Amino acid sequence: MTTATAPQHDLPDDLPPRLTRLTFHGPLSEARATAMVRRLAGVQPGSVLDIGCGWGELMLRLLAAVPRAHGVGVDVNAADLERGRRAAGARGLAGRVEFAEESAMGTGRGPADVVLCLGASQALGDDLGPALRELRRLVADGGRVLLGEGFWQRTPTEAELAGMWPGASPSDHHDLATLVDLAVAAGFRPEWIETASLDEWEEFESAYQADTEVWLATNPAHPLATETRARLDTHRAAWLTYRGVLGLAYLTLVPTKA
Ligand SMILES: C[S@@+](CC[C@H](N)C(=O)[O-])C[C@H]1O[C@@H](n2cnc3c(N)ncnc32)[C@H](O)[C@@H]1O
Incomplete structure (x- = not known):
């Protein structure tokens, strides 16, 4: 009797790679990131708080642009935080940044001069209104919040919703005008409004x-x-x-x- 033998794989050395081709964990070009960093650096922040930071690429670039600034990134993903620590070390920023493995929900961090929340408002709560008010609490007067947030470019059809993610619903996002209105209602004025391109x-x-x-x-x-x-x-x-x-x-x- 012959036994079919599957090729032997030496786990865990042989695992699928994870996000190694991404610079940012979101649709963000080098040109837009550079402009954002320049705008935020103009505030001359002493402190930066990155909510749901992942590996914190934009925070690291802002810290590099503002030598007096210190940063804290919080996230629940240990592997991404470790990637951030390695990047900080490689760029000589390790002494000015902490990557903390903790939930941002009800965080005791802040207030900070710049608060980044890029693709991560869910880390502050499921509803955007309260999450925006939480961002207002976390930012110091005179500072800035950079929010990266999903919105519907048009109302999705039922068939499209069924193909998106489990339980996708029109209420998962607002349109752009409503999103900005919610930010204003939470205690902000919009200094800059931009949206990721198809590219x-x-x-x-x-x-x-x-x-x-x-x-x-x-x-x-x-x-x-x-x-x-x-x-x-x-x-x-x-x-x-x-x-x-x-x-x-x-x-x-x-x-x-x-
Ligand atoms: C789309 S990624 C964005 C990462 C990063 N802001 C960036 O733009 O590269 C969303 C991040 O939110 C984090 N996250 C989700 N829930 C969280 C929570 N309760 N507290 C902290 N981080 C959380 C995830 O682990 C993930 O790293």
Whole structure:
């Protein structure tokens, strides 16, 4: 009797890569990031707080631009935080930044001169209104909040919603005007309103999967291949459904005085 033997894989050295092709964990071009850093550096912040920082690429660039500034990034993802610490060390910023593994929900951090919250308002709560009021609490008077937040570019159809993410609903996002109105109601004025372009989305979503797609193509018999293929296919189908429907707004917000 012969026994079919699957190729032996030496876990965990042989795992699919994770997000190695991304610079930012969102649709953000080098040109826009440079302009944002320049705008925020103009405030001459002494302190930067990055909510749901991941590996904190934009925070690190802001700290590099403002040598007196100290930063704290909070996130619950240990691997991304470690990537941030490695990047800080490589750029000589380790003494001016802390990557803290903790939830941002009800955080005792802040207030800070600049608060970054990029694709991460869910870290402050499910409802955007309260999350925006929390950002107002976390930023010092005279400071800035840079919020990266999803919005509907147009109302999605029922068929599109069914193809996006489990339980996707029109109430998951606002339109851009309502989003900015909510920020104003929470105690801000918008200094700058901009939105990710289709090019930025395509760059981001391609880079999001590219390393794992290449890994899968060369490791089709790996024990993790089946679940990896399913994850990639599900995400690609969702992305190609929300492409052009889901937007990402970057709002540079000035807190109004109480
Ligand atoms: C789309 S990523 C954005 C990461 C980063 N802001 C960036 O732009 O590169 C969202 C991040 O929010 C983090 N997050 C989710 N819930 C959180 C919570 N309760 N507290 C802190 N971070 C959280 C996730 O771990 C993830 O790193």
